Amino acid sequence: MRIAFIATLALIIGVIGYAFWPTSADRPTPLPSVGPERGATVFRSYCATCHQITAPDGTKFAGGNAMAGPNLYGVIGRSGGAVEGYRYSSALSAAGADHGLIWTPDTVAAYVQDPTGYLRQITADDRARSKMAFRLRTSTAADDARSVAAYLEQFAAR
Numbered sequence: 611m612r613i614a615f616i617a618t619l620a621l622i623i624g625v626i627g628y629a630f631w632p633t634s635a636d637r638p639t640p641l642p643s644v645g646p647e648r649g650a651t652v653f654r655s656y657c658a659t660c661h662q663i664t665a666p667d668g669t670k671f672a673g674g675n676a677m678a679g680p681n682l683y684g685v686i687g688r689s690g691g692a693v694e695g696y697r698y699s700s701a702l703s704a705a706g707a708d709h710g711l712i713w714t715p716d717t718v719a720a721y722v723q724d725p726t727g728y729l730r731q732i733t734a735d736d737r738a739r740s741k742m743a744f745r746l747r748t749s750t751a752a753d754d755a756r757s758v759a760a761y762l763e764q765f766a767a768r
Contacts, residue, residue, distance in 0.1 A: 644753045649761025652754045656746060657682075657722075663765050671765060679742060684767030685713050686759070701729040701738035709733055715759035722746045722755050 653663075653672055662673030663683050671683070680693040690706030690713060691698040705711040709732050713721075721728045725740035732738075748754050 643750075644756045644760065646757070646761040646764055648754070649757035649759070652746075652758050653761055656744065657758065660742075660744070663762070665765075682762055683765050685718065686715065686763045686766040688713050688767070699729075699739055699741045701726075701733055701735065702740060704735075704738075705729055705732045715756065715763055718759040718762060719752070719755035722758060723751055 650672070653661075657679075658673040660676060660678035661680070661682050662675075662677065663671040664673070664681050665671070665683050673682075680696040680698075690711030691703035692706055702711075711717065711732055717728075721740075722744075723746050725742040725745065726738065729738040729740050730736055746755050746758075
């Protein structure tokens with residue numbers, strides 16, 4: 611008797627729960643695994659604390675008021691260490707000036723995952739250091755890094 615009551619109660623709860631379960635139209639669409647839409651979310655979560663994306667005409671696309679890092683508008687296609695007025699580490703300046711570092715989606719994605727390690731590899735200098743202490747270390751870091759690069763690519767200087 612008790613088992614029949616519990617089974618009936620479970621069935622009733624299941625039917626009621628199913629009736630109120632959200633349909634696919636009610637559920638939010640998940641972000642793609644890689645792409646600029648996801649990159650915008652990652653940028654707001656991790657990068658906007660130190661960086662802005664502001665066009666030369668003053669239009670601000672993303673970021674806060676802090677400028678601990680350089681403006682990332684037009685970073686894709688730019689030489690490493692090339693924003694006028696920003697004091698880069700000597701290693702990043704050397705990577706751009708002496709080793710030909712040009713920011714591409716691939717180089718940005720590699721850099722944000724391990725800035726100092728990336729500069730050490732590019733410059734072949736084990737003492738090279740980046741001023742950017744942050745490393746993108748999420749469980750999906752490689753996808754997040756490629757997504758941020760895809761997002762920044764939308765703001766390439768024209």
